[in-house]
Amino acid sequence: MRITADELSKQxxxxxxxxxxxxxxLPGQKIVQEQLADKLGISRTPLRSALxxxxxxxxxxxxxxxxxxxxxFSATEIIEIYDCRIALESMATRLFTQRAAQSEIDRLRSLLLPFERGNIDTEAYQRADSEFHKSLIKNCGNEFLYNLFQKGNLLVCIDMIGLVRPPQETLEEHLDIVSAVRYRDADLAENLIKDHLDKSKQLICKKGQMPFF
Incomplete structure (x- = not known):
């Protein structure tokens, strides 16, 4: 079956x-369209539409x-993204704690298991960290809140920013959040996620730049 121009652009x-x-x-990298089109095995027309x-x-x-x-992203823009995260994700965590099925809580916990033995692979941890936060948001039971993240492209921006602090520093914070969720302590879970995100925000404020890991 012949693929349409629109489908090629979406791909x-x-x-x-x-x-x-x-x-x-990479951030700041120039996109050379001829090279990228060759790499993807497509013509420049669908690539231009994609861009x-x-x-x-x-x-x-x-x-x-x-x-x-x-x-x-400038440091100022990253701080603004974190302001949005703190406001929305803390509410998502409260709702997740109150509404999530036990299977969803177990899955949240399972994301952290591979990293409790030490010798953490940073790239693997970054993927788990991203999935951890997305799970809280996506499964909080409030579709409008999740759509706010989607429409504001916040989830993609968060992935692009990556880890602000090293895994050795944030793993215990994630585990504490899961513990509060398991006990259905919505107040504690909300406060823990606020503190977790605010620590990263304050580090960016202090350094005035993005410490990528």
Whole structure:
């Protein structure tokens, strides 16, 4: 069956977006369209459409005389993202604690199990960290709240920012959050997630730059 131009554009969009989130295309990197089209095995037409969609989502931007580059976040922008996270994710955690099925809580706990033995692989931990926070938001039982994250592209921005603090520092915080959720202590779980996110925000405020891990 012949693939339409629209489907090709959507496929290209998903592939390039994945490359940006996984940092195969780095923040500030110039996108050379001919090279990227060759790498993806597509023509430049669907790639241009894909780049237009990504620019509309503020994941890339066109700069006169420089070309198309991957979006870089300033410290101020990252702090603003964290302000949104703290407000929305703390409520999501409260709702998750009150409403989540036991199987969802068990899955949250299982994400952390591989890292309790020490010798943490940072990339693997970053994937687990991302899934941990997404699970709290997606399974909180409030579709409007989840849609706010989606429409504001917050989940993608969070993935692009990555880890702010090392795993050795945040693993225990994650475990404490899961413990509070297991005991259905919504007040404690909400306060723990606020403190967890605020520590990262304060580090960015203090350094004035993004300490990528």
């Amino acid at each position: 290209a969009y998903k592939k390039v977006k994945k490359m940006i989130v996984s940092k195969k295309l 237009q969609m990504l620019e509309a989502e503020s994941l890339i931007k066109s700069i006169p005389r420089r070309g198309v580059i991957v979006r870089e």
